[in-house]
Structures are given as structure tokens and as C-alpha cells.
Amino acid sequence: MEQFDGLCVQGCQRCPNLVESRSRIVNGVGPDDADLLFVGEGPGETEDEQGEPFVGRSGSVLDEALGEAGVLREEVRITNCVRCRPPENRDPTTEELANCRGYLDSEIAAVDPTLVVTLGKVPSEHLLGRSVGITNEAGEIVDARFGDRSQRVLLSVHPAATLYDRSQRATFFETIAEAVDLASLGDGNGGSDGQSRLGEF
Ligand code: SF4
Secondary structure (H helix, E strand, O other), X not given: OOEEOOOOEEOOOOOHXXXXXXXXXXXXXXXXXXOEEEEEOOOOHHHHXXXXXXXXXXXXXXXXXXXXXXXXXXXXXXXXOOOOOOHHHOOOOHHHHHHXXXXXXXXXXXXXXXXXXXXXXXXHHHHHOOOOOHHHHOOOEEEEEEOOEEEEEEEEOOOOHHHHOOHHHHHHHHHHHHHHHHOOOOOOOOOOOOOOHHHHO
């Protein structure tokens, strides 16, 4: 039976194809009062195996960018538009995105972050409800309305883009540094000297 506590869902069967393809539901992780909330597309293979968003190669890039900006992964919240892995890593369908939207909206409202960061084209278009040219629009800040709520959103390329196109790396790292700055997180180094709080541990 479906259960939802405002942040995490259990037992959801709304998307028949994803119920077939998933190993488990991958809920968001991180503090329930985080200032910074990242929204990705959906779980990939590693995330489906481990039950946590952004723990594969893309997650390593995100962790690295956060570290350079002086923030630990544990200080931010990370979630996805859909919480179940699509088969063959295809994009979630419009219907699947709609099925899961209520969970995402509730999570954003519950966390009430200073800033939402969309990681890639799919979450950007899903949250803004319009077409997005993410390569051109990365780094832009938008005031979006989710229901009766106004939310500041920063658009970012997907961290995986840096793996396949090295020119995207600077864009991604600059956007994450901007996000940390806007959310008033970090150690003030801004990544400029390569130092990070990760070095303290
Ligand atoms: S993607 Fe979301 S709505 Fe669809 S089955 Fe998974 S948890 Fe439910």
C-alpha cells in the first residue's frame, strides 16, 4: 500500500512500466530543511541498486563540484522528478512525470529550500513547464510557481554532460558554485583555490 510522509514514498504502483523496471523506489536524501535542493531526472542503474540519488559517476561529479564550492553532499538535499528507474535508462514519459509530480512538489514545499537547482534538461523543463535549451540557459535563475508557492530555481546542465563533453565541465562547476553562493552555503572559498571542507575529514 502506498505511503507518503511528505518527503518519502513507499509502495507506490502508479507507473506500471517503472514498477516492472525498478529494484526499489529511490527517494530523496539529505536534510529535510536543506537550503539547497537538487532535482535530477530519475534514478539510473547505480541509484536503483543503492537506493540513493546521484551515487554513480554523475554523483561523483556533483560531489566534486560541491566540494570545490566548500560544501559536503550531506549538507544538501538531492531528489529526482521520478523515483523509479525507467527501463533501458530511457527518459520518463509525460505520464510518469505527472504521476510523480505530487511527491516532488510536496518534498520541495516541506524542505522549503532557498534555492532549487535543476540538473539537466528534463527536470528543468518539467519544473518550469516550458522548453529549455539547457546548454544556453545553464546558470540562469528563474522565479517559478509551484501551485501557490513561489520558488527560486537555478538551471544547470546534468553532471553527466561533463563526462561526455569536457567543455561543459566549467559551466557545471560554475553553476554549482553559484548555487552554493546564492544559498549562502560554503566556506567562502568559492572553489577558486581548489580548497574544500572535504579536506578537513
Ligand atoms: S515514478 Fe513515482 S509515481 Fe511512478 S511508480 Fe515510482 S514513485 Fe510512483
